[in-house]
Amino acid sequence: MSNVVKRNFRPTKTWYEDADKYWKTVPSSIDGMLGGLEVVHRPDVRDSLKFIAKIRSNTSAPVGSAYACDCGSGIGRVTKHVLLDQFDKVDLVEQNDKFLETAASQYLHEEVESGRVCSMFATGLQGFTPAEGKYDVIWCQWVLGHLTNSDMVAFLRRCASGLAPNGLVCVKENIARQGYIVDKEDSSVTRTEAIFERIFNKADMEIVEKDVQTELPQGCFVVKMWALRSK
Template sequence: MHTAFEPTATWYSDARQYWKDVPSTVEGMLGGLGRLTDLDVRDSTWFLDDTTYGLDCGAGIGRVTKQLLLNFFDRVDLVECTGKFLEQARDDVLKQEVETGRVDRLFHTGLEAFSPEAQRYDLVWCQWVLNYLTDDDLVLFLKRCVAGLKPNGIIGVKENCAVSEYVMDHEDSSVTRSDAVFKSLFERAGLHVIKEAVQSSFPSDLFTVRM
């Protein structure tokens, strides 16, 4: 049994404040590492098949939806807690897709408060966002996502992984978990891993990224 990390009383509000000051650009979404976006998308395609309806969690300005998910899904919904990022997605990055209906619903809320519509999605995609949830809220969120999946639907998770159980970052109010911690939380949510891989070709000084 791992030792749970202790979030601060202002865990979520601190994270929201941090992201309010981040530019609404690919560079902003990737912490100044925009050059990695093509490598990121390339490796993520290994997990996706053509299907109908996807949900992009922690969608930011819609980078993953634009470059990855819309290549596989007829329609995608977005969830994002930072309003200016959703506006950038709607009015610029995904403007055409919003107008044609391929990007459907845009939810302005944090994942700790989000409940997907029952049996709506073939895939719920969570990338570089679960590190902003506490352990208990992450388990509850995943359980709600299960209820939002169609039969045979899946949850895709792509996150930084630490060697130690938890690495806290108080600047943006996030926590990087180990692979073992993630899997224990998945188990608590009633999930099991059906496929996994490690992101390739990223700089060696970054956290390992697992899918």
């Protein structure tokens, strides 16, 4: 077993390098993006679209539909099936060059050619700073587990500056029952709901909406969704 439950999370010196090495071994496919659980794809897309519809229902602070950012995009699974359904244009952020090459040349080729998929940033989130006021939604799914606590706080603060008026940061992540579950194979950590929400608070983000993913296979982590806005 590579998973270890810990009360505290202390990343190794090679935390980010180890994650990069792991993802370079993963195939550029939907199955690869989902860790061999392609069966999760349909319910994931369905509930993500429902979540966006829910945050869009707030007419007092309407979320725009011009531009989204897919953080930890991989080949662009979420971009293709969720974000492009809801937003005019999408940027991708992904540290693995191989995944971005697959996105540009195959998986999202038509969307790139049409101009709906715009910039592709080859960087980890610990090094990404969105352009000020650019995005209506910054979507972070199954990627924040690769960030240390302090880097997640810093990343979320940078994201707050990258939001358009009424913009939101959407987070969708696995949830641990207790403590931190550290996966030494892919250099990631699964946090409890309470730990996530303490980090959000430390980053000066308030929770606008939250929900839980349904119809996951038995044995999977609980998956929670949050919509965050700068306080």
